[in-house]
Amino acid sequence: MSRIIVVTSGKGGVGKTTTTANLGMALAQRGHKVAVIDADFGLRNLDLLLGLENRIVYTAVEVLAGECRLDQALVRDKRQPNLALLPAAQNRTKDAVTPDQMKKLVGALTKAFHFVLIDCPAGIEMGFQNAITPAREAIVVTTPEVAAVRDADRVVGLLEANDVKRMYLVINRLKPAMVEQDMMMSVKDVQDILAIPLLGVVPDDERVVVSTNRGEPLVLGADSTSLAATAFGNIVRRLEGEKVPFLDLNPPPEDFFSRIRRFFQGRKS
Amino acid sequence: MNSDSSVPNPPSSVAQTIPEPTSVPQVRFKGEGGRLLLLLPSENEITTPATAWADLWQQLKQRLNGGDRFWQPNTAVYLIARDRLLDTRQLQAISEALTEAKLNLKRVYTSRRQTAVAAATGGFSVEQQSPIAHLNPETVGQAIAEPLYIETTVRSGVEIRHPGTVIVLGDVNPGSSIVADGDVLVWGALRGVAQAGASGNSRCIIMALRLDPTQIRIADFVARAPETPPQQYYPEVAYVTPDGIRIISTADFSKDRLELPES
Numbered sequence: 310m311s312r313i314i315v316v317t318s319g320k321g322g323v324g325k326t327t328t329t330a331n332l333g334m335a336l337a338q339r340g341h342k343v344a345v346i347d348a349d350f351g352l353r354n355l356d357l358l359l360g361l362e363n364r365i366v367y368t369a370v371e372v373l374a375g376e377c378r379l380d381q382a383l384v385r386d387k388r389q390p391n392l393a394l395l396p397a398a399q400n401r402t403k404d405a406v407t408p409d410q411m412k413k414l415v416g417a418l419t420k421a422f423h424f425v426l427i428d429c430p431a432g433i434e435m436g437f438q439n440a441i442t443p444a445r446e447a448i449v450v451t452t453p454e455v456a457a458v459r460d461a462d463r464v465v466g467l468l469e470a471n472d473v474k475r476m477y478l479v480i481n482r483l484k485p486a487m488v489e490q491d492m493m494m495s496v497k498d499v500q501d502i503l504a505i506p507l508l509g510v511v512p513d514d515e516r517v518v519v520s521t522n523r524g525e526p527l528v529l530g531a532d533s534t535s536l537a538a539t540a541f542g543n544i545v546r547r548l549e550g551e552k553v554p555f556l557d558l559n560p561p562p563e564d565f566f567s568r569i570r571r572f573f574q575g576r577k578s
Numbered sequence: 579m580n581s582d583s584s585v586p587n588p589p590s591s592v593a594q595t596i597p598e599p600t601s602v603p604q605v606r607f608k609g610e611g612g613r614l615l616l617l618l619p620s621e622n623e624i625t626t627p628a629t630a631w632a633d634l635w636q637q638l639k640q641r642l643n644g645g646d647r648f649w650q651p652n653t654a655v656y657l658i659a660r661d662r663l664l665d666t667r668q669l670q671a672i673s674e675a676l677t678e679a680k681l682n683l684k685r686v687y688t689s690r691r692q693t694a695v696a697a698a699t700g701g702f703s704v705e706q707q708s709p710i711a712h713l714n715p716e717t718v719g720q721a722i723a724e725p726l727y728i729e730t731t732v733r734s735g736v737e738i739r740h741p742g743t744v745i746v747l748g749d750v751n752p753g754s755s756i757v758a759d760g761d762v763l764v765w766g767a768l769r770g771v772a773q774a775g776a777s778g779n780s781r782c783i784i785m786a787l788r789l790d791p792t793q794i795r796i797a798d799f800v801a802r803a804p805e806t807p808p809q810q811y812y813p814e815v816a817y818v819t820p821d822g823i824r825i826i827s828t829a830d831f832s833k834d835r836l837e838l839p840e841s
Contacts, residue, residue: 462752
């Protein structure tokens, strides 16, 4: 049974597409056959992040119109043959497809792929409906900011109402030093409000920007040992059902006592 | 609509078996005489302009998710659609959602001819009631509705309206609101907007295990959260005094305060 997971957030710019690209690549590296779908019709980005822009010939809209076969539209990654991208049309809007058509497309993909990741557009309108209707699971991405958490909360409610019951939380772009100084929401603050299982915490990392511009997911390139890349790797292992301890993102404690205290806190959870 | 044959003749005894509920601002389940009634808001009672099908559907799913501990499997549900316009597909969707929650849609009561036709076409048992809304004159001193008990996290964007007391087992998150004609009780954290005594009763109260609201309103009184959040939270009660809304620890809130006459 293949898994259909939508990556969504409500708010824009929190890292849905980056997360989709990295999780897709990391899953493929671990031997799964993965299809990533860009559901952001009219504002597609996923192809850029994966560095596959120049290889797109057909898009999902042409498949639905019957102008080409599904496998013609799928772009296979040369660096990682387990990964394929179904691109969105850039010259259409979200109304170009219906939830039922998305369901049909995803249904066809599940025959050949173990994992189908759907990159959801921002907002909660038609594009959101299109993206979540075929999904059975959801990864809700948020940053530790009040606005992002508020929107994520709304999205969780909408997912519940649309029968996507299995939801996981990814907190992106956390700055441990700022949390320490009480200037940023902590992981616990976010979890208190959203109340869904935590899948991973990705620290803020400038190398993400570089990898995005280069079209090379973090987990693939020379930076694959960075903390953010390790966090994405851990998320994938947790998706597979493995119990992986959360990364210690805090800067090393200064004195002996706080180290002892944190040791005991770590044991409790 | 071309055929009348699919619509059963409206029996005259219906009005006695299923009483018209007085006011239903939102989708609501109600147990009555061993039966489970699913009440839909009436078309002209829409408080928010966009209470369209999508909202109705979302409220229904929410109620189904939040109350499943309280009904036995295979309970018969009577859909009181009132003057709601529903098509066959929507009725089918409601029926499927109920089936998924191990409830079965037994019969549809409606006062709209189109809805009755749609229900009959969809193979549902229908009873068409004559609209009797105009027969209900505004009564003075109307009894408050029974409490609405929901077990869920009330998330951003959700609004719960009820002409009685609202009890939430779970958190009320920022960006959501609860509007009750009676009291508001939150067994969890209240972080959104809560309004008690919405129809003007200033003796209503708001209580929460963690009272951290965006805003609270009781009757005509409004209170905001303090600029500096308290160090520690404990269960609190908000009530109206002649000087406005006061908040006090539950431990100090004596019951006889509720009996205080309005000054």
